[in-house]
Amino acid sequence: MSRRPPRSPSTSWVGPEPEPAPYPGRVRLGQGGRVVLAEAHPGDPPLPPDLALALREWAAVAAAVMSAGGDAQECEQVRRRGQRLAQRIADALGRPVEYVDPVTGSVEVVPTMSREPVPLLRPEPAGPVPWATGLPVAAFFAVFTALADVLLSSAFAEAFGLLWVPANLLVGVGLAPSLWLLRHTPLWRWPALGVAAGLVAAWLVLVLGMLG
Helix, strand or coil, X not given: CCXXXXXXXXXXXXXXXXXXXXXXXXXXXXCCCEEEEECCCCCCCCXXXXXXXXXXXXXXXXXXXXHCCCCHHHHHHHHHXXXXXXXXXXXXXXXXXXXXXXXXXXXXXXXXXXXXXXXXXXXXXXXXXXXXXXXXXXHHHHHHHHHHHHHHHHHHHXXXXXXXXXXXXXXXXXXXXHHHHHHHCCCCHHHHHHHHHHHHHHHHHHHHHHHC
């Protein structure tokens, strides 16, 4: 007499197994190492190819473990792998499915994972502008930048004449993008404001000095 596989609830193992349906409602391991999918619902989408391949691989491994009388660890791995695949089937169909444990024959309802969009956090309201600390920082960088620009430009003018003008323009054009990008950064906006004001003040001093 041929040996029959273990029975699972509401599932008959007598005779040949039915062919797998394309839209599963119950996932179990059938005879010959096949995954039996049944109870189709209208409108169920087909399973992705990678999921179908993973089901076939799991069925082959599970059949081999069951036929060889695998130990408790191997049976637990087969059971957990089947649960994960049943979860993927439920997610693909968008509804719960029943998973029949090939080891114990118990039936487990596997729900779909929640796919609701994560609510966006409301932006925190902007706090008060720290003028009391920001303006002194900006003033320091303005004075430092103005003095450095005037001294360097004066030395450049003594050596090369009016070439200080294009040289100073290159400095201003090179710093402008960085200063513009830092205008909204909470910490660095104050040094950026001071450097911008210092460059403008240096230009005024240099132009007035050249005209006078």
